[in-house]
Amino acid sequence: MDRLAAVFRDVFDMPALEIGGLTRSNFSEWDSLAQVKLVIGIEEEFDVKFTIDQVANISSAEEFRKLLAEKAVA
């Protein structure tokens, strides 16, 4: 199961959401509050912590995936 996708689906309440290619600019539901909810959900799911700059600047699902890979949790 894709745990990252599961967090996105939970935050946006869209059980069929596909996160490949998903960015803040191509998905209008992804506003600043959704960003914070994603960070909270991902930090909880993967037991990681993002920096304040990362919280502000992450702008795609792929970036979350890369950061998790760097932290060796996904």
Add this chain to the structure above:
Amino acid sequence: MNEMSAGLKTHHVGVLVKDLTRALKSYTETLGYAIRSERFHDPIQTAFVQFLSLPGDSVLLELITPDGPESRLANALKKSGGINHICYAVPVIEEAMKAFRERGLVTIHAPQPAVAFSGRRIAWLMNRDHLLIELVEQGKPGEL
């Protein structure tokens, strides 16, 4: 000071309403609130806000209404009005934010001066239950 609380004191509860004038009338006439401030435009919340309080109660009520159709609160109001956030006064806002970040809260807006509080700074965070939390620098007695 309790270290876990970072010196928090409940400052106000923010309530999202469709019509500020009508809500003011409702809260003053039905619950006995008194108006404590003029109406302010808050560019961070993209809203008009006004503060009330109950006689003898130190916790304020902030009525909030979107400042137009493009307000970031417009969608929230479409879904439902009601309680929007809780605001806590803190002695040192940076220290409180650092402590809360370590405890898993996420910053939405870094500290910046607020018109409603005579330039005292406010910051916004969210906790893991998705509760919106506002922090405001402690004011002097008698200030909002």
